[in-house]
Amino acid sequence: MADRLGTYRSKRDSRRTPEPVPEQGPLPEGRDDTFVIQEHHARRLHWDFRLERDGVLVSWALPKGVPDDPKTNHLAVHTEDHPLEYASFAGEIPAGEYGGGQVKIWDRGTYETEKWAEREVKIVLHGERVSGRYVLFPTKGKNWIIHRMDPPVSPDADPMPGDVRPVLPAERKRLPQRKDEYGYEFAWGGRRLIMYADRGPAQARDVNGDQARAPRGLGEALGSRRAVLDGEMTGTGADETYMIFDLLYLDGRALFDEPYERRRELLGELGLSGPRWQTAPSFDDGGAVREAAREQGLPGIVAKRLDAPYDQAKADWRLIAV
Structure with missing residues (x-):
């Protein structure tokens, strides 16, 4: 059986990074219901979206985070699987290391799987900041899309203004x-x-x-x-x-x-x-x-x-x- 964390380990040195780097061996057995979203201040700010599945955290990098309105889809770049221990990781990855920068836990909780297939993942999130039905699907290569299937989180939200003229004294x-x-x-x-x-x-x-x-x-x-x-x-x-x-x-x-x-x-x-x-x-x-x-x-x-x-x-x- 292929080592699902092989790519993850090849990019990290436990002597240089505080990230969990488990030894190769049997994967833990969980309930496939944990999710975490980590705000990652690396070379470019993004949010790492991770779902527990078959002993690992299946992961995507979201440059704009999780969408809160079904009218707006966000890019989700599929990345390497992470160990389950990463669900609790927060800290500073040293400069020069892969993903160097600060990692914060933005949200975490449980999720339910409605569908998990090669080209479509449908889930229901139950977090402190994010909840509702979402679907992820690939478009080209590692690029996926994450789409909110439920109504907007804030139906009465104002759109961000795009051309403000400043008040002058x-x-x-x-x-x-x-x-x-x-x-x-x-x-x-x-x-x-x-x-x-x-x-x-x-x-x-x-x-x-x-x-x-x-x-x-x-x-x-x-x-x-x-x-x-x-x-x-x-x-x-x-x-x-x-x-x-x-x-x-x-x-x-x-x-x-x-x-x-x-x-x-x-x-x-x-x-x-x-x-x-x-x-x-x-x-x-x-x-x-x-x-x-x-x-x-x-x-x-x-x-x-x-x-x-x-x-x-x-x-x-x-x-x-x-």
């Missing part, structure tokens, strides 16, 4: 009279960019809607979160940093009608802080922020009404020079 000389009704941010004096992150590298557009370069790694840092961000690219060359100050869409929900204060709260919960991006700070004391901007050589500050939506006519953003 109006120039003012003085702070607002009702100072406590506004939040205050630094005006960074950089290039305004809207970022679109959809389970992969982020895409950027400038104020004119033209494509621009996004900071490498930002989309991957969001993982499975789908988001549209507003911010400014500051600095030059290798020192450029994307300062993020607004969140316009998150995981199937458009946030344009939410007040600025709520959007900032949701943005803060994402914890976006990386080598080329930061969540811009927001303050409640406009005078102190203005003085700090002057000391740091920044062009000014922006006052944003706390209860206003993201709408050019209603947002009431004010650019105040130092």
